[in-house]
Amino acid sequence: MLNRSTTTALMALATGALTACGGSSSSMSTPSPSDGPRIVQPGAPGQNGRSFSTEELDNVEGVTFTEADVRFMQGMIPHHQQALQMTALVKQHATTDAVRQMALRMEISQRDEIELMSTWLRERDQPVEMPMGDMGGMSGMGGMNHMVNGLHVMPGMLTAEQMEALTNARGLEFDRLFLEGMIQHHQGAIDMVATLFNTSGAAQESTVFKFAEDVDADQQMEIDRMRGILEQIR
Amino acid sequence: MKDFGQTGRFGLLAAAALLATASTGMDAAAQQQAVVPNAPALEWDPNDPRIGLGAGWLDAESAISGLELLAAIPRAEGFFNPTTPADGRFNNTDLAFQGHRLIQGNYNGFQIIDISNPADPVYELSVVCPGGQGDVSIYGDLIFMSAQETRGRLDCGIEGVNDSISAERMRGVRIFDVSDMSNPTQVAAVQSCRGSHTHTVVTQPGDTENVYVYIQGTSRVRPGGELAGCSGGMPDEDPNTALFRIEVVKVPLANPAAAEIVNMPRIFADDQGNISGLWQGGDHGEGTQSSRLTNQCHDITAYPGIGLAGGACSGNGILLDISDAENPRRVGEVADPNFAYWHSATFNNDGDVVVFTDEWGGGSAPRCRASDPATWGANAIFRIGEGGQMELAGYYKLPVPQTETENCVAHNGSIIPVPGRDIMAQAWYQGGLSLMDFTDPENPYEIAFFDRGPLSIESLFTGGYWSTYWYNGRLYGAEISRGIDVFRLTPSEHLSEAEIRAAESVMMGEFNAQLQPKVEWTPSVDVAQAYLDQMVRSNRILNTRAQEIQRVLNGNASASQLNSLAASIEADVVQIEAGELGGDAERMARLASTLRGMAM
Numbered sequence: 001m002l003n004r005s006t007t008t009a010l011m012a013l014a015t016g017a018l019t020a021c022g023g024s025s026s027s028m029s030t031p032s033p034s035d036g037p038r039i040v041q042p043g044a045p046g047q048n049g050r051s052f053s054t055e056e057l058d059n060v061e062g063v064t065f066t067e068a069d070v071r072f073m074q075g076m077i078p079h080h081q082q083a084l085q086m087t088a089l090v091k092q093h094a095t096t097d098a099v100r101q102m103a104l105r106m107e108i109s110q111r112d113e114i115e116l117m118s119t120w121l122r123e124r125d126q127p128v129e130m131p132m133g134d135m136g137g138m139s140g141m142g143g144m145n146h147m148v149n150g151l152h153v154m155p156g157m158l159t160a161e162q163m164e165a166l167t168n169a170r171g172l173e174f175d176r177l178f179l180e181g182m183i184q185h186h187q188g189a190i191d192m193v194a195t196l197f198n199t200s201g202a203a204q205e206s207t208v209f210k211f212a213e214d215v216d217a218d219q220q221m222e223i224d225r226m227r228g229i230l231e232q233i234r
Numbered sequence: 235m236k237d238f239g240q241t242g243r244f245g246l247l248a249a250a251a252l253l254a255t256a257s258t259g260m261d262a263a264a265q266q267q268a269v270v271p272n273a274p275a276l277e278w279d280p281n282d283p284r285i286g287l288g289a290g291w292l293d294a295e296s297a298i299s300g301l302e303l304l305a306a307i308p309r310a311e312g313f314f315n316p317t318t319p320a321d322g323r324f325n326n327t328d329l330a331f332q333g334h335r336l337i338q339g340n341y342n343g344f345q346i347i348d349i350s351n352p353a354d355p356v357y358e359l360s361v362v363c364p365g366g367q368g369d370v371s372i373y374g375d376l377i378f379m380s381a382q383e384t385r386g387r388l389d390c391g392i393e394g395v396n397d398s399i400s401a402e403r404m405r406g407v408r409i410f411d412v413s414d415m416s417n418p419t420q421v422a423a424v425q426s427c428r429g430s431h432t433h434t435v436v437t438q439p440g441d442t443e444n445v446y447v448y449i450q451g452t453s454r455v456r457p458g459g460e461l462a463g464c465s466g467g468m469p470d471e472d473p474n475t476a477l478f479r480i481e482v483v484k485v486p487l488a489n490p491a492a493a494e495i496v497n498m499p500r501i502f503a504d505d506q507g508n509i510s511g512l513w514q515g516g517d518h519g520e521g522t523q524s525s526r527l528t529n530q531c532h533d534i535t536a537y538p539g540i541g542l543a544g545g546a547c548s549g550n551g552i553l554l555d556i557s558d559a560e561n562p563r564r565v566g567e568v569a570d571p572n573f574a575y576w577h578s579a580t581f582n583n584d585g586d587v588v589v590f591t592d593e594w595g596g597g598s599a600p601r602c603r604a605s606d607p608a609t610w611g612a613n614a615i616f617r618i619g620e621g622g623q624m625e626l627a628g629y630y631k632l633p634v635p636q637t638e639t640e641n642c643v644a645h646n647g648s649i650i651p652v653p654g655r656d657i658m659a660q661a662w663y664q665g666g667l668s669l670m671d672f673t674d675p676e677n678p679y680e681i682a683f684f685d686r687g688p689l690s691i692e693s694l695f696t697g698g699y700w701s702t703y704w705y706n707g708r709l710y711g712a713e714i715s716r717g718i719d720v721f722r723l724t725p726s727e728h729l730s731e732a733e734i735r736a737a738e739s740v741m742m743g744e745f746n747a748q749l750q751p752k753v754e755w756t757p758s759v760d761v762a763q764a765y766l767d768q769m770v771r772s773n774r775i776l777n778t779r780a781q782e783i784q785r786v787l788n789g790n791a792s793a794s795q796l797n798s799l800a801a802s803i804e805a806d807v808v809q810i811e812a813g814e815l816g817g818d819a820e821r822m823a824r825l826a827s828t829l830r831g832m833a834m
Contacts, residue, residue, distance in 0.1 A: 037357035062392030204394040206322035
């Protein structure tokens, strides 16, 4: 939340910081809060706008995250972690170069995204781990409230049996199971994004919106690519 | 250690993030070695002052070369979150310029800033209208702004839109009337299926009654229940898909409220009419980059002066013939094994070279690390041949590594109008500002830079320059989380005082980076001196001839003296072109033409 005192403190900090930059500090300038700009809000086309008063500044922040956003982030972390468990097997068992490359790319992006999600949750004082027994509002998932390899099960995630089959597979059979499993896994992430966007009030915050869109686009692209590889090795 | 300082909470969060990073850090390093890109490694000067800069939000250390920082102002009240500098709802985005005003786009709206004195920019007005990205353009009395997020509202409300299908939602291009700059009014909201990630103002030479806006949508296609006709399937099952197209908006200047989409050209179609006729997604062979399926343009830069637009379109760079602005037609396309996501395009002033940028990692990832290849997340520079054929000339990447906690990749820039040279000032997010000389497209190099340390050394928070653009003699940087910076050029071994003055003499009434203007220099001593300085620097002129020209430029030469010198230089040009004399025929010809202009 914005308020006058923190804003003033920030401006003061900024002034100090710029002076400390050295060099051309004398020509630097910072607007003082007292003569800050007027704030207006236009209306819809054809409608009048209005001014924001100083007292309303607290309200400028606008939409914030919702419970559904938190559950989405908390749920996508174990989802991504299972992808990492799967790609870890590729190093030992995959026989197709295309599968190896695919897995390496996924490992980097899924790891980066786990970091992004964890940071997002911490910044908002939310637990990074999904609370036990909470399926993140994923209604219709009843009965799936369990763990596989220490991870909460989310849509599309491989079952314990599927993970075991993948772990024991060798040769082209491994490559095939990996691709089929990862397609199923990614499709689950895409479904999670769709659920998020269909939830009232969800994905309104910019970071969540961008992240959900990225997951959607990236994983769809990888599904298309994996289908292509699958056709070649079948 | 400097952090975001004023809040203890932030420090704790950062420390928690550090633990998470440390636990995966080893794997990540091993990972880097496992991927062997078929691309050259980054090379850099180990003494580069940009290495090891201290971190901080508004107190980071900085390094500068060939530039002077004139002003740095933080984001305005209501357009940042004091406890979270990288709060995505308040990211500063693109810039537009008109007269003595700078328009700063922001995910939460836009600001109007008085830059009458560029060293003392003053916020005039903040306009609240969320929707992201908030990229802005200005044309006459109209400001255009992109909205793509599902929180965007028709009424510019800050409360978002709860329902997944709602008539209150606005995704597309907003049009504001700013004939009264102190009271912008929204006159139109042109809705589109994928919203507007970026947009491009396009003028039709000869048409003073209309202006066109191309909408580049990259987001989810919204349901047909919210906007009629929207669907997002693949072409084989959904021939009317909102993918694989851009939207063209026609804006009648006398009645901008009547702005509407008049065309949705299938600019990726092949000769057989397959609307998905370009890059199909995936890599280009072992060790190559994986490029996205071309079903969208991220950005388009129109250059009406040459009748072309450069489209950075997902898996391809394309050229569009825009001589009929309402009906852009693709005339050329390239793919590149180093490009992940074609992001933006900038032409040189002559219009025979185009720079495309690759936004590998999407802008929020660190892609300028020492381990990242020199041709990935970089610029690719193409020569434009007959009929729009493009030929790869070279690559340019920020020539100094950045840390793991700095999002960094090629981003938006514009041309600095130094006569006789092609120079682009470019934003590299937290990699800072880098000035690239690409006069020789095969051998681009850096001539100036500014860089701050990371926002944090413990965790990556998105920040850095979104755009750095030249306008009427100064460089303006839109810092995502730190505000606005203003620079001037300073002389160096790479840039002379005359070259700087010649660039500073170019004045425009309006500037939008995506509507590239053709620069013409008024003949002056500075312009002539700039050409001479360039030939002397590159050792491509005889000393005696250079001295003679310098004597004329130093004195108050009469018209006849100028014409006489021009005539002898023109004779040189003939000899150089005939191979009888060494030298730089093109610059000599430009110099002679400048001298004749001065004599008039």
